[in-house]
Amino acid sequence: MIKVALDAMGGDHAPSQIVEGAVLAAKESAGLYHIVLCGPEELVRSELSRLGYDGDGISVVDAPELVAMDESPMQVLKTKQNSGLVVSVGLQKKGLVQASVSAGNSGAMMAACLMILGRFGNIARPAIALNMPNHKGPCVMLDMGANVDEKPQMLVDFAHCGSVYAEAIYGIENPRVGLINMGEEEKKGTEVIQEAHQLLKSSGLNFIGNVEGRDVLAGMADVIVTPGFTGNVILKLIEGFYELHQHLFGHIDTPAGREFEKQWDYRNHGGGLLLGLNGTGIIAHGRSDALAVKNAVITAYKLAEAKVSEKIALRLGSPSK
Amino acid sequence: MIKVALDAMGGDHAPSQIVEGAVLAAKESAGLYHIVLCGPEELVRSELSRLGYDGDGISVVDAPELVAMDESPMQVLKTKQNSGLVVSVGLQKKGLVQASVSAGNSGAMMAACLMILGRFGNIARPAIALNMPNHKGPCVMLDMGANVDEKPQMLVDFAHCGSVYAEAIYGIENPRVGLINMGEEEKKGTEVIQEAHQLLKSSGLNFIGNVEGRDVLAGMADVIVTPGFTGNVILKLIEGFYELHQHLFGHIDTPAGREFEKQWDYRNHGGGLLLGLNGTGIIAHGRSDALAVKNAVITAYKLAEAKVSEKIALRLGSPSK
Numbered sequence: 001m002i003k004v005a006l007d008a009m010g011g012d013h014a015p016s017q018i019v020e021g022a023v024l025a026a027k028e029s030a031g032l033y034h035i036v037l038c039g040p041e042e043l044v045r046s047e048l049s050r051l052g053y054d055g056d057g058i059s060v061v062d063a064p065e066l067v068a069m070d071e072s073p074m075q076v077l078k079t080k081q082n083s084g085l086v087v088s089v090g091l092q093k094k095g096l097v098q099a100s101v102s103a104g105n106s107g108a109m110m111a112a113c114l115m116i117l118g119r120f121g122n123i124a125r126p127a128i129a130l131n132m133p134n135h136k137g138p139c140v141m142l143d144m145g146a147n148v149d150e151k152p153q154m155l156v157d158f159a160h161c162g163s164v165y166a167e168a169i170y171g172i173e174n175p176r177v178g179l180i181n182m183g184e185e186e187k188k189g190t191e192v193i194q195e196a197h198q199l200l201k202s203s204g205l206n207f208i209g210n211v212e213g214r215d216v217l218a219g220m221a222d223v224i225v226t227p228g229f230t231g232n233v234i235l236k237l238i239e240g241f242y243e244l245h246q247h248l249f250g251h252i253d254t255p256a257g258r259e260f261e262k263q264w265d266y267r268n269h270g271g272g273l274l275l276g277l278n279g280t281g282i283i284a285h286g287r288s289d290a291l292a293v294k295n296a297v298i299t300a301y302k303l304a305e306a307k308v309s310e311k312i313a314l315r316l317g318s319p320s321k
Numbered sequence: 322m323i324k325v326a327l328d329a330m331g332g333d334h335a336p337s338q339i340v341e342g343a344v345l346a347a348k349e350s351a352g353l354y355h356i357v358l359c360g361p362e363e364l365v366r367s368e369l370s371r372l373g374y375d376g377d378g379i380s381v382v383d384a385p386e387l388v389a390m391d392e393s394p395m396q397v398l399k400t401k402q403n404s405g406l407v408v409s410v411g412l413q414k415k416g417l418v419q420a421s422v423s424a425g426n427s428g429a430m431m432a433a434c435l436m437i438l439g440r441f442g443n444i445a446r447p448a449i450a451l452n453m454p455n456h457k458g459p460c461v462m463l464d465m466g467a468n469v470d471e472k473p474q475m476l477v478d479f480a481h482c483g484s485v486y487a488e489a490i491y492g493i494e495n496p497r498v499g500l501i502n503m504g505e506e507e508k509k510g511t512e513v514i515q516e517a518h519q520l521l522k523s524s525g526l527n528f529i530g531n532v533e534g535r536d537v538l539a540g541m542a543d544v545i546v547t548p549g550f551t552g553n554v555i556l557k558l559i560e561g562f563y564e565l566h567q568h569l570f571g572h573i574d575t576p577a578g579r580e581f582e583k584q585w586d587y588r589n590h591g592g593g594l595l596l597g598l599n600g601t602g603i604i605a606h607g608r609s610d611a612l613a614v615k616n617a618v619i620t621a622y623k624l625a626e627a628k629v630s631e632k633i634a635l636r637l638g639s640p641s642k
Contacts, residue, residue: 216558234554
């Protein structure tokens with residue numbers, strides 16, 4: 001059975017919404033996965049009691065230290081070994097769980113996964129991947145902000161990671177890979193993007209060429225690759241668009257309205273998936289409520305169950321440790 | 322009186338929608354501006370007859386050559402001296418008109434403006450600025466794709482251009498300038514962005530710091546600066562949002578729905594404004610219909626009337642020629 005460690009104290013609405021999300025996930029687990037809540041044991045147990053949950057599927061590991069949202073990642077790794085965030089990744093390193101989820105300090109979660117789990121030998125840096133709003137079928141995009149100033153080859157690594165993910169999780173054979181650019185022509189874009197384009201053409205991937213901002217929403221590609229800077233801007237813009245839409249129009253109770261909310265509400269996306277690690281890590285949104293947490297846990301389970309991490313290793317080289 | 326030259330043969334719907342846009346603009350001119358349609362004279366005149374327009378406010382200059390959307394800009398400048406695109410910019414150089422508009426080959430229009438009008442001495446490259454959808458007040462963003470691989474100082478130049486525009490056109494004193502980044506902290510982002518951040522702090526501009534993708538829509542800043550690559554991705558994404566929204570929900574006939582269309586329909590934005598030139602140039606959307614053309618002409622008139630180009634020169638150094 002897959003075990004998913006969950007940082008009970010990470011995020012704006014911790015611990016109440018995190019614990020509630022764990023309970024929601026546990027109720028849907030059908031015995032397929034087990035959740036390990038990492039946080040101050042008494043506090044976490046009292047939250048579970050408040051929710052009236054004494055069922056199976058959840059255990060608690062004591063992790064009394066707290067991580068602030070603005071603490072430096074290195075500081076957290078050095079001084080907060082007994083925080084829910086670090087403990088949840090540590091349990092994975094020890095083989096006691098198969099995936100780790102935190103809605104807390106995202107830089108610290110990234111650093112913990114990178115330093116504790118390690119990366120694959122041939123991957124320079126892991127990327128954050130995201131299931132994108134798309135009305136034509138599933139689509140994964142990366143990097144959403146783990147990296148800056150990437151070398152062209154890093155974008156090819158991202159494309160491999162995304163392809164493995166799309167095959168394993170969406171069941172798409174030979175997924176179409178697009179590269180975000182400012183035009184369709186090969187010669188468009190920054191030097192790095194132009195060079196990445198050439199590398200992608202000879203990568204063996206199903207590279208369909210450049211895609212533009214509007215194609216992101218149009219189902220042109222199954223995997224969309226972009227530098228972390230651009231990806232992060234896109235991610236925040238998509239959030240802003242959805243917020244604006246909800247502010248202007250609220251819930252539109254038609255099939256299109258319900259589908260729109262399903263696609264665009266970040267809580268349904270399962271969080272930011274760290275691909276390229278020697279393990280499975282998910283950075284949930286800092287504002288995650290119980291629904292977002294539930295979906296992040298289920299996504300973590302699916303990633304571990306489908307052995308996405310191992311499949312990326314097979315594709316790109318063996319783990320570094 | 323301000324005269325605006327308009328390339329009658331540029332864009333997917335030329336000449337019919339271009340000429341119709343000119344007629345719409347002329348009918349609203351109240352004697353403030355005059356339109357010079359540049360294109361094959363007989364064809365343009367027959368379009369005017371078709372529309373039953375024999376009023377004042379429009380004249381025609383014969384420009385028989387045609388520019389294809391995919392012709393290389395340098396090729397156009399060399400071989401298509403008698404195209405509507407090149408002629409409309411040439412008339413400005415001769416002082417016969419004060420602004421030029423084309424919905425045609427945007428690279429060629431950019432090159433024509435740059436080579437024929439010239440740039441200001443201290444500006445390395447002009448930028449494309451765009452009025453952004455914003456429900457809290459006007460907002461201009463640049464660069465939307467004229468440049469790639471900018472040096473940090475170029476982003477400061479963009480910020481000055483945008484500030485002058487916001488003061489002159491929006492009437493905002495000391496406009497707030499934001500820099501697109503992947504987080505609020507100074508140390509976030511690419512090397513270029515981090516350096517630009519420091520330069521902007523000491524630029525004398527009303528620099529409010531980094532803004533994120535979601536802030537673009539939230540009225541956080543009056544002027545938003547970003548490299549051309551990111552700006553172009555944002556521009557296309559915003560177009561994609563709007564198209565998707567119209568596809569899903571159509572016209573929503575409420576005050577919020579009407580305001581949404583007013584803000585998000587690119588046809589209301591007046592086109593891409595070339596800032597940093599020794600003159601006034603507008604690149605209208607290739608898909609422009611009559612409404613979009615009308616608004617581009619009116620925007621060109623406003624830019625010329627408010628002497629935005631001259632004010633940018635005063636701020637940043639004298640014209641190069």
